[in-house]
Amino acid sequence: MNADSEAPRADTPTQHDQHGRWPQAASVEDFRRNLAAVRERIAAACRRAGRDPAGVRLLPVSKTVDEARIRLAYQAGCRFLGENKLQEAARKWEAMSDLADLKWSIIGHLQTNKAKLVARFAAEFQALDSPRVAEALDRRLQAEGRALDVFVQVNTSGEASKYGLHPDDVQDFLRQMRAYSALRVRGLMTLALFSAEAERVRRCFVLLRTLRDRLRQDAPAGIGLDELSMGMSGDYEIAIEEGATVVRVGQAIFGARSTPDAYYWPTADPQPAS
Numbered sequence: 001m002n003a004d005s006e007a008p009r010a011d012t013p014t015q016h017d018q019h020g021r022w023p024q025a026a027s028v029e030d031f032r033r034n035l036a037a038v039r040e041r042i043a044a045a046c047r048r049a050g051r052d053p054a055g056v057r058l059l060p061v062s063k064t065v066d067e068a069r070i071r072l073a074y075q076a077g078c079r080f081l082g083e084n085k086l087q088e089a090a091r092k093w094e095a096m097s098d099l100a101d102l103k104w105s106i107i108g109h110l111q112t113n114k115a116k117l118v119a120r121f122a123a124e125f126q127a128l129d130s131p132r133v134a135e136a137l138d139r140r141l142q143a144e145g146r147a148l149d150v151f152v153q154v155n156t157s158g159e160a161s162k163y164g165l166h167p168d169d170v171q172d173f174l175r176q177m178r179a180y181s182a183l184r185v186r187g188l189m190t191l192a193l194f195s196a197e198a199e200r201v202r203r204c205f206v207l208l209r210t211l212r213d214r215l216r217q218d219a220p221a222g223i224g225l226d227e228l229s230m231g232m233s234g235d236y237e238i239a240i241e242e243g244a245t246v247v248r249v250g251q252a253i254f255g256a257r258s259t260p261d262a263y264y265w266p267t268a269d270p271q272p273a274s
């Protein structure tokens with residue numbers, strides 16, 4: 001593939017125009033095709049950015065998808081799935097415990113009183129943004145005798161409706177994390193502005209990367225900042241151009257959701273703001 005044939009990176013559009021239109025995957029073949037299409041776009045974004053595609057993990061997001069379709073995705077090769085709501089994830093984990101190598105990543109906001117459940121079954125938690133949750137999680141994990149990979153969620157869009165720490169508060173937060181030996185901090189996570197204007201979306205990703213680069217210079221011992229979880233169906237290509245190591249992709253793999261985004265991040269616009 002000739003790098004010159006790729007669009008200049010700054011012009012990469014969002015795919016938000018697909019929002020609500022992604023076709024439903026209803027067979028193993030559908031899933032294979034969707035996964036291949038997303039991987040091809042990941043590879044193309046990596047070429048534009050001069051990156052190795054092996055440095056980008058695709059995390060399929062299966063929220064609202066029922067067990068039967070998740071089993072099809074499993075047959076198509078999915079072994080690690082992201083879920084926003086803990087209760088829904090726990091239900092699926094129990095229902096599909098026969099799939100011994102299927103792992104679950106919790107990517108949505110967590111209440112302190114649910115820490116015990118996360119500690120029991122989650123393989124990863126990507127939405128850590130409060131010392132109280134960190135403390136509760138660590139205590140529960142110590143009791144279970146296990147450790148958990150976590151990402152610190154940062155609010156890069158400045159929208160009050162988004163969860164995550166203010167960028168200025170991340171450094172102090174990371175220092176506090178040293179006390180919690182069962183939490184293995186792997187990096188930062190964010191949700192970009194939901195906008196059809198690619199440049200405004202890109203700014204969120206640039207903010208997360210530059211914050212990570214700055215913090216990594218004097219990160220506390222034991223705090224890893226190699227990972228950047230950013231990008232979803234509508235904007236993962238831009239996120240990869242800006243350094244994403246994990247992209248969380250739901251609708252482009254599973255199909256459009258009927259549940260509005262406002263259910264997951266309160267007061268989000270139903271349509272992309274422009």
Ligand SMILES: *Cc1c(COP(=O)(O)O)cnc(C)c1O
Nearest residue numbers: 061084107232233248249250251
């Ligand atoms: C649902 C969700 C995603 C994936 O969104 P899609 O539009 O389905 O790709 C990514 N991150 C978080 C936190 C989510 O809740």
